[in-house]
Amino acid sequence: MDLIRSHILVCAGTGCASSGCKKVSNAMLESMQKHGLDKEVKIIETGCFGFCMMGPIVMIYPEGAFYCQVTPEDAEELVTEHLLKGRIVERLLFKESGGQRPVALFNDIGFYQKQNRVALRNCGAIDAECIEEYIAHDGYQALAKAVTQMTPAEAIDELKKSGLRGRGGGGFPTGRKWEFAAATKDEVKYVVCNADEGDPGAFMDRSILEGDPHSIIEAMALAGYAIGARQGYVYVRAEYPIAVERLSIAIKAAREMGILGNNIFGSDFGFDLGIRLGAGAFVCGEETALISSIEGRRGTPRPRPPYPAVKGLWNKPTLINNVETFANIPQIILKGGEWFASMGTEKSKGTKVFALAGNINNTGLVEVPMGTTLREIVYDIGGGIPGGKAFKACQTGGPSGGCLPAEYLDTHVDYDSLLAVGSMMGSGGLIVMDENTCMVDVARFFLEFTQDESCGKCIPCREGTKRMLEILERITNGEGREGDIELLEELSETISRASLCGLGQTAPNPVLATLRFFRHEYEAHINEKRCPAGVCQALLSYSIIEDKCKGCTLCKKACPVDAISGDVRKPHVIDIEKCIKCGACVAKCPFKAISR
Amino acid sequence: MLTIEQLNEIRDRVKKELALRSPGGRLIVGMGTTGLAAGAREVLTAAVAEVNARGSNLVVAGADLPVRPDQLPAVKHVAPSGAETLYTSVTAASVRELVQKVSGKQNVAADS
Numbered sequence: 075m076d077l078i079r080s081h082i083l084v085c086a087g088t089g090c091a092s093s094g095c096k097k098v099s100n101a102m103l104e105s106m107q108k109h110g111l112d113k114e115v116k117i118i119e120t121g122c123f124g125f126c127m128m129g130p131i132v133m134i135y136p137e138g139a140f141y142c143q144v145t146p147e148d149a150e151e152l153v154t155e156h157l158l159k160g161r162i163v164e165r166l167l168f169k170e171s172g173g174q175r176p177v178a179l180f181n182d183i184g185f186y187q188k189q190n191r192v193a194l195r196n197c198g199a200i201d202a203e204c205i206e207e208y209i210a211h212d213g214y215q216a217l218a219k220a221v222t223q224m225t226p227a228e229a230i231d232e233l234k235k236s237g238l239r240g241r242g243g244g245g246f247p248t249g250r251k252w253e254f255a256a257a258t259k260d261e262v263k264y265v266v267c268n269a270d271e272g273d274p275g276a277f278m279d280r281s282i283l284e285g286d287p288h289s290i291i292e293a294m295a296l297a298g299y300a301i302g303a304r305q306g307y308v309y310v311r312a313e314y315p316i317a318v319e320r321l322s323i324a325i326k327a328a329r330e331m332g333i334l335g336n337n338i339f340g341s342d343f344g345f346d347l348g349i350r351l352g353a354g355a356f357v358c359g360e361e362t363a364l365i366s367s368i369e370g371r372r373g374t375p376r377p378r379p380p381y382p383a384v385k386g387l388w389n390k391p392t393l394i395n396n397v398e399t400f401a402n403i404p405q406i407i408l409k410g411g412e413w414f415a416s417m418g419t420e421k422s423k424g425t426k427v428f429a430l431a432g433n434i435n436n437t438g439l440v441e442v443p444m445g446t447t448l449r450e451i452v453y454d455i456g457g458g459i460p461g462g463k464a465f466k467a468c469q470t471g472g473p474s475g476g477c478l479p480a481e482y483l484d485t486h487v488d489y490d491s492l493l494a495v496g497s498m499m500g501s502g503g504l505i506v507m508d509e510n511t512c513m514v515d516v517a518r519f520f521l522e523f524t525q526d527e528s529c530g531k532c533i534p535c536r537e538g539t540k541r542m543l544e545i546l547e548r549i550t551n552g553e554g555r556e557g558d559i560e561l562l563e564e565l566s567e568t569i570s571r572a573s574l575c576g577l578g579q580t581a582p583n584p585v586l587a588t589l590r591f592f593r594h595e596y597e598a599h600i601n602e603k604r605c606p607a608g609v610c611q612a613l614l615s616y617s618i619i620e621d622k623c624k625g626c627t628l629c630k631k632a633c634p635v636d637a638i639s640g641d642v643r644k645p646h647v648i649d650i651e652k653c654i655k656c657g658a659c660v661a662k663c664p665f666k667a668i669s670r
Numbered sequence: 671m672l673t674i675e676q677l678n679e680i681r682d683r684v685k686k687e688l689a690l691r692s693p694g695g696r697l698i699v700g701m702g703t704t705g706l707a708a709g710a711r712e713v714l715t716a717a718v719a720e721v722n723a724r725g726s727n728l729v730v731a732g733a734d735l736p737v738r739p740d741q742l743p744a745v746k747h748v749a750p751s752g753a754e755t756l757y758t759s760v761t762a763a764s765v766r767e768l769v770q771k772v773s774g775k776q777n778v779a780a781d782s
Contacts, residue, residue: 077715077719078718079690079718080731081688135691136690136729136731137733158706159732160702160731161733161734206680207688210685210687210688215681218674218677333672335671340673
């Protein structure tokens with residue numbers, strides 16, 4: 075028997091992989107070998123811990139010490155101090171923003187304290203490539219319970235009791251979706267996992283696939299049992315190579331162990347899974363486009379009804395759920411629908427994972443009970459806005475969602491509360507913006523995205539988003555015209571009402587939301603040719619305020635095109651002809667002597 | 671085909687291996703430079719070997735215990751209840767006895 079006395083968990087999610095976690099674990103192993111510790115200490119590469127900005131993250135048990143931004147050069151110190159001498163290496167621990175003392179334990183960090191990890195329960199906690207670790211965390215117990223002790227109808231009832239709603243954006247009750255698919259009579263049915271995560275900045279589905287792939291396999295098998303399907307497909311984008319690799323390993327392990335295949339746990343039920351790779355088109359997250367793509371055709375949507383539950387993959391009844399939705403299901407079957415329904419709000423049960431990004435101190439993945447306020451997410455978990463800047467807005471729901479200003483910070487995050495204030499839950503992207511963000515430019519960014527991703531099948535989306543983007547581009551270029559706002563509103567309504575699928579129907583949302591709360595910024599761009607946030611370059615004109623300038627020369631040195639001239643201790647001048655409006659001078663000036 | 675009994679057997683076996691990632695009883699060996707010089711490494715290795723041999727769910731950890739140098743190697747037992755007991759001048763042989771002693775209590779505590 076191995077004499078293992080310590081486990082080193084190295085985050086090997088995509089975020090930490092890109093910041094060099096592999097080099098860290100190699101350096102740790104090398105140092106352990108040098109000190110003869112490699113037979114008593116085990117390195118485990120896990121999925122995402124969620125705290126991506128602090129990566130690479132290394133957690134050492136049994137102490138549970140949570141080390142952040144570890145480099146290969148830190149490995150020797152961690153091995154000799156922590157593993158050999160039993161001393162915590164304080165300099166690598168996390169320090170709260172403004173806090174003096176480092177925090178040793180993961181659960182004591184503010185970022186994690188308000189979280190309740192259900193969908194992410196195993197991410198960062200287990201070796202994602204080891205089926206036995208998943209089993210040790212009660213993995214496959216829900217499947218065993220369902221196929222041996224429950225009828226398919228009882229499993230669906232449990233799901234309905236839980237109140238779980240689709241986490242991909244639609245928010246449709248999952249139990250009812252399963253019921254529809256179960257009610258359709260056919261010899262052949264399919265279960266599909268929609269892992270075509272495409273919202274800019276969102277990566278919760280990727281993290282679940284990377285950190286806990288067996289939970290998706292188990293949930294899909296449960297779905298197969300409940301609706302009467304024997305085959306499932308995970309549709310995942312090829313841009314997620316680590317997720318695809320870990321899922322492939324997990325499926326193989328489940329097959330070899332006899333968890334996938336015929337007579338699962340001695341029952342008559344059999345189920346198997348395949349992976350289908352997508353090329354990363356945003357529209358393929360729409361279920362009918364996804365089906366088309368799996369079938370080997372171009373990923374474009376088709377009108378509904380018939381819904382996939384009636385006529386889906388290869389015209390057979392198909393149940394499609396998103397990754398995060400599936401990740402909740404084994405726990406619901408195991409602990410009961412009432413347990414899940416005890417979390418959240420009246421109409422939005424359970425928890426929701428958000429990808430926290432933008433102008434915020436703690437970026438990463440957070441999972442909170444439904445009903446948590448935006449303020450708690452942004453300030454208590456996210457640690458607030460960097461550089462002491464003011465909060466301006468947060469974008470929820472990705473390109474289909476809306477921007478909420480500071481007065482809505484106490485909005486409860488659940489499906490209905492967000493819709494009531496003109497935004498939406500979406501798949502869980504949450505982008506925080508500070509005072510230096512131009513809301514017209516934000517709308518232009520999202521329109522550029524949806525216009526680019528429009529499949530072109532229906533005219534309102536193909537042509538309408540193009541025209542809207544043109545208008546937004548001219549406004550941000552200082553060429554906005556009288557009537558542009560009204561034209562944007564008119565186009566938005568037409569596109570929303572006439573587009574074929576969710577992509578087009580929601581594409582105008584960022585424009586409508588920013589117009590609702592930040593109309594004055596549009597008006598300033600069009601009427602005064604001014605960008606209040608100082609972002610739209612065409613509307614900026616840099617000049618040095620003579621009274622404030624001390625002649626320190628820092629701006630002159632920072633200017634990449636030598637557009638600033640002046641002698642030491644005398645006010646400087648910007649040559650507007652040469653200025654490229656890069657803002658380097660503003661960033662350097664210690665006296666706030668440059669206006670734009 | 672995997673049976674439910676086999677699934678449970680894997681769960682229980684691996685859970686034991688993963689016990690060191692869960693909060694619970696600890697046997698903390700005072701390491702540090704002076705601890706290592708006094709033979710703490712041998713004590714730690716013997717403790718881990720004994721825990722494994724007994725299949726105990728006791729977790730062995732290293733730490734820098736604040737103990738007088740002449741009392742080293744030292745071992746602190748932290749019970750699941752949080753109660754702490756310090757043992758000084760421990761040897762590889764005596765730590766094996768200690769593991770046997772506290773493992774019994776540990777298992778009783780864990781079962782109760």
